Amino acid sequence: MTQQNIEQFTKAVGNANEINELLRRYGVKFGIYKNGVFNEQFFPFDPIPRVIASEDFKSIEKGLVQRVNALNEFLFDIYHEKNIVRDGIIPENFIYISKGYLAQCEGITPPNRIYSHISGIDLVQAKDGEWYILEDNLRIPSGASYPLIARELTRIAAPEAFSENEIVDNRNYAQLLKETMEYTNCGGIRAILTPGRYNAAYFEHSYLAEHTGSVLVQNDELFVEDNILYHRTYSGGKTRIGVLYRRIADEYLDPLNFLPESLIGIPNLMEVYRSGNVGIINAPGNGVADDKGIYYFVPKMIKYYLGEDPILKNAPTYLPFYEEDMKYVMDNLEKLVIKDVAEAGGYGVVFGRELTKEKLEEFRRTIIAEPRRFIAQEVIDFLDLPILDNGETVMRKADLRAFVLSGETTRVWASGLTRFSRNPDSFVVNSSQGGGFKDTWVLK
């Protein structure tokens, strides 16, 4: 698809109004807290798609499957023998001080040995066409429902775009997810656990429940009895749950095993899981693998577990933990991007070039004091994509979250969530920071 095609398409859509009108009608919202007040916003959608050529996608696909397979091997290893530490590939200390490492998961083998069933891998494409992995999200990556429903609605608002172009249908996501859930099912119904209506991704929870034919549940509807997880019915009965796609974080999952003050968890869930009586998607403890510090080691993991060369590149990354890297970071701080490994959602991402001299010095001291808390990366000058802004086309930074589903095989969803910054001077695309989204077209 050429730029001209894209412009033609844009004309066909006219402006973003029709589709945004439809998105509104179907309640495509996300929640956001500002100054402690909950607000539901419609997620701004831009009708000009990101287009990925078939060949390009094939290589991304291979790279992602390879990466996720290695990450799953890593998780199994970390919660069992820890060979990768013993063999000196990753310093021990990086594992145990990671907030995502959960001692409670030691020795647990999830159904079929799969830890990350749904992986959301963030990529950017540099100006020379090369793709870089920015981050792996292996806990509860969200966002697939947005391009999913957007595609459905764009096909209504701009049918010609689809009859005139050869675009891979992405509306199979719910089917892929359902198969993934079933593969992990330990006998019982499928359920999606949500913290409730006031969660930022509530739309997604309920939409995926509807389209996978799962029951959407909150913790107070569930209980554990004789080491089985049940849904309590309104007539006093119980229905066994075989697989739980939980959309709450590990530490809130089970107050008896993790944070005792959690009000959204299910007491004893971990025992049921440990006994192999329920599948949990994604497995608890995955945070150790998508830690921003561990990210540095993923290319090494691919070599170590699969004996292959990584197909997709990491952004050049430095760990101030290593002396040599610390020196580089200190000498180049103003041109690097620094990330706090404990943060997510675009918080804790700082571009050196945006800091004043004083702030830069202050930051320097913080890094020296807590070297393990930060990673530094070269700023990747990634592609701008065209965005419609009041009828005019403007260029904005955009990344791509690809979704990889691991069940009987590892599959990449032929689409993804393209997020863009609405601010012309910003690289940060997160929806919580005011970003919007686009559909992602993979060409046949």
Added chain:
Amino acid sequence: MTTISKEHSDRLYWLGRYTERAFTTLRTIQKLYDKMLDKSKGYADYLKCFGLYDSYGSNEAFINSFLYDGSNANSVAYSLERAYDNGIVLREEISTHSLSFLQLAKDSLAKSELSKNTRLSLLPLEDQLYAFWGCLNEYIYNDEIRNIIYIGKTIERLDLYIRMAYPFDTTQKEYIRLMKNLERAPKGTPYRYNTANYSELVKIMENEDGYKQNSEKVIGCLEHLFEPLEVTV
């Protein structure tokens, strides 16, 4: 793959009640609007039915409040908002499609407030509520789920009709509907309670005299037929 929790069954019930409340209020206000063309304070009897104090003073103020004022618990705006609140947590049971009609109805009401011709601007809203009910029939395959919504809907309608002193034969039709809905609820579910209130309701609604003399009691019986808790989030 259905299993209905207490939380969801309560929501389903209140979804039925609030959507019906929005709908019947909307239709009543349209009738009142017609009456007001010939009469100042044409809404006085309506307020009396609900034991409400007249703080409106003019037809226009009344209409504005009962259609658009979300802080008036008897307004269409309020009921629609509550219906949507319940609907949004039932997406996988009632479908995205059904839910979209509540969103559209809310949007139509907001548009109507800005419109010059109130009656005309309310037509799409009425259509959307009909479409909502059609959609529920179309997309809900589980009779148990649909029935709970209908029980809520019918109880609400009966309650409003009785308060507005509708004639016996109209009210009785709705009562018969309710009885059929209740019989459809599977044994062992909360909607099959054979309580004292139920027996009393059956006795009173047997004939017109009973209805005329005991309408207050009927309202009480309906309220306590079973007691699904209203969930506030």
